[in-house]
Amino acid sequence: MLCEICGKNEATVEFTEIIDDEVNQIHLCESCAREKGVEMEQHFGIADFLAGLTDLGLEFESKEVVSVKCSNCGMTYDDFRKIGRLGCGECYSAFKRSLIPLLKRIHGSTRHVGKTAVKLEKVTGVAKVSELQELRQNLQRAIEMEEYEEAAKIRDRIRELEKKAKAKDETR
Amino acid sequence: MKLDDLLKETAEWLKGTGPNSEIVMSSRIRLARNLAKYPFPHWASKKQLENVLSDFEKAHKSIEYFKGALYLMMSNLSAIDKQFLIERHLISREHILHPEHKSVLISDREIISIMVNEEDHLRIQILQSGVNLQDTWQLANKIDEELDRYLDYAYSVELGYLTCCPTNVGTGLRASCMVHLPSLVMTKQINKVLHAITKLGLTARGLYGEGTEAHGNFFQISNQVTLGHTEEEIVDNLERIMRQLIEQENAARKSLLANQRELLEDRIWRAYGTLKSAHIITSNETIDLLSHVRLGVDLEIIKDVDRNMLNELFIQIQPAHLQKLQGKQLSADERDAKRAQLIRSKFLR
Numbered sequence: 001m002l003c004e005i006c007g008k009n010e011a012t013v014e015f016t017e018i019i020d021d022e023v024n025q026i027h028l029c030e031s032c033a034r035e036k037g038v039e040m041e042q043h044f045g046i047a048d049f050l051a052g053l054t055d056l057g058l059e060f061e062s063k064e065v066v067s068v069k070c071s072n073c074g075m076t077y078d079d080f081r082k083i084g085r086l087g088c089g090e091c092y093s094a095f096k097r098s099l100i101p102l103l104k105r106i107h108g109s110t111r112h113v114g115k116t117a118v119k120l121e122k123v124t125g126v127a128k129v130s131e132l133q134e135l136r137q138n139l140q141r142a143i144e145m146e147e148y149e150e151a152a153k154i155r156d157r158i159r160e161l162e163k164k165a166k167a168k169d170e171t172r
Numbered sequence: 173m174k175l176d177d178l179l180k181e182t183a184e185w186l187k188g189t190g191p192n193s194e195i196v197m198s199s200r201i202r203l204a205r206n207l208a209k210y211p212f213p214h215w216a217s218k219k220q221l222e223n224v225l226s227d228f229e230k231a232h233k234s235i236e237y238f239k240g241a242l243y244l245m246m247s248n249l250s251a252i253d254k255q256f257l258i259e260r261h262l263i264s265r266e267h268i269l270h271p272e273h274k275s276v277l278i279s280d281r282e283i284i285s286i287m288v289n290e291e292d293h294l295r296i297q298i299l300q301s302g303v304n305l306q307d308t309w310q311l312a313n314k315i316d317e318e319l320d321r322y323l324d325y326a327y328s329v330e331l332g333y334l335t336c337c338p339t340n341v342g343t344g345l346r347a348s349c350m351v352h353l354p355s356l357v358m359t360k361q362i363n364k365v366l367h368a369i370t371k372l373g374l375t376a377r378g379l380y381g382e383g384t385e386a387h388g389n390f391f392q393i394s395n396q397v398t399l400g401h402t403e404e405e406i407v408d409n410l411e412r413i414m415r416q417l418i419e420q421e422n423a424a425r426k427s428l429l430a431n432q433r434e435l436l437e438d439r440i441w442r443a444y445g446t447l448k449s450a451h452i453i454t455s456n457e458t459i460d461l462l463s464h465v466r467l468g469v470d471l472e473i474i475k476d477v478d479r480n481m482l483n484e485l486f487i488q489i490q491p492a493h494l495q496k497l498q499g500k501q502l503s504a505d506e507r508d509a510k511r512a513q514l515i516r517s518k519f520l521r
Contacts, residue, residue: 072211073211073215075215083214084337085212085214085215085291085336085337086212086215086334086336086337086338087211087212087215088210088211088212088215088326089206089208089326089327089328089334092328092331092334092341093328099338102338103331103338103341103399106338106339106397106399107341107342107397107398107399107400108397108400109342109397109399109400109401110330110331110399110400111330111331111399111400112328112329112330112331112332112333112341112342112343112399112400113400113401113402114332114342114343114345114401114402114403115313115343115402115403116327117320117325117327117333118317118320118321132329133402137402162329162330
């Protein structure tokens with residue numbers, strides 16, 4: 001069978017396209033398949049998905065939101081929507097209002113419960129096996145067990161630690 | 173250590189020494205980390221990228237784990253050498269696109285590799301044989317802590333490790349296993365299995381990661397979400413699912429042996445026969461056939477083939493490896509002939 005695109009070379013690749021639930025199979029030669037593959041990658045970059053998600057999160061997007069700029073690296077929220085990648089760590093604070101709903105969509109969560117950076121442990125005095133991490137897990141457990149009084153206590157302790165950490169973080 | 177020395181060695185993860193390594197080839201942990209001082213690589217100036225490199229160089233030289241490690245600037249490597257590192261799973265395809273101001277550090281036995289200025293400033297990778305996620309994570313954690321001592325990571329209390337792409341933020345952890353599932357493919361259960369896996373927060377990809385096709389019944393299974401779970405939860409979740417996957421593949425193998433033995437043996441021996449006799453063969457065909465022979469060895473249908481030889485062949489038959497073994501550039505046609513020759517020589521032994 002000859003390639004269905006160039007009609008010259010032997011077709012060696014079976015290419016399946018799914019558009020709106022319609023499955024299309026085409027037979028291609030290696031070089032046309034490669035081109036087609038590149039085309040697909042360009043069509044479906046992660047940036048496009050992210051851009052789609054950010055739009056969903058911000059139906060009433062105003063010029064104000066789009067032009068928010070990270071003071072550290074100069075990236076605007078509009079840049080991020082186009083590229084799908086952030087400019088620096090500070091962008092997370094600069095675009096926080098729009099990023100939080102996006103993170104919720106991607107991860108189903110907006111809160112880190114994993115390990116704590118060594119340096120931060122030093123400045124905050126948070127224990128090596130992060131106290132915060134442990135508290136957050138206890139909080140989750142307390143909520144699951146419907147022990148709301150206990151949960152409220154843990155929540156307050158977490159807030160206190162976070163405040164402390166943040167203050168130190170900002171003075172760095 | 174020099175780059176060409178790798179050619180003579182078998183990477184640790186390929187040795188097949190890890191637990192359940194007949195079905196799970198390797199376990200991999202990847203951590204995405206950035207330095208607080210500089211913009212992420214795609215947004216940084218040349219000067220800033222150079223600073224990231226020099227900060228990292230100072231740090232790695234002070235760390236015991238990296239004694240005698242191989243440190244390479246991507247811009248100094250030939251096209252074949254770059255492809256060679258991809259074939260060994262030491263760098264990503266993305267890392268060779270714009271090689272300026274990018275580097276890679278490769279440890280002894282190829283267990284640790286760190287890409288500098290890929291999508292994030294650092295991509296730390298640990299690769300081991302078999303289902304070995306806990307140990308692999310422990311090692312990744314230690315190396316991360318060592319680097320953290322010398323480098324100021326971009327980290328926030330609320331969001332954890334800050335990454336260039338919001339899909340990696342939080343733990344920055346991607347845990348993955350490379351699995352060989354020929355019987356689930358043969359019994360046509362694979363789509364069902366992979367579909368179930370995606371519902372459990374995991375994702376399946378081809379042999380060389382993102383955007384690559386599955387060849388030779390190999391799949392890479394990894395976690396999707398990096399925020400809102402601890403590293404231990406992510407690793408534990410993947411490990412549990414791997415154990416179930418091993419059970420399912422083993423059940424499919426038993427069922428094939430019991431109900432379709434003729435068909436199974438036919439596929440295995442045909443693959444064996446082709447590899448032993450072919451004079452021209454592409455890498456994709458080779459990988460598919462090696463997959464069947466590997467299954468034959470696992471099921472003790474084929475007894476005179478060494479599994480380690482097969483593991484090594486999976487890597488050696490790749491284009492850049494073939495060319496380095498021959499010591500010269502080869503066209504696609506020449507490679508297909510040399511590949512067949514190499515395989516025949518290995519099978520005759």
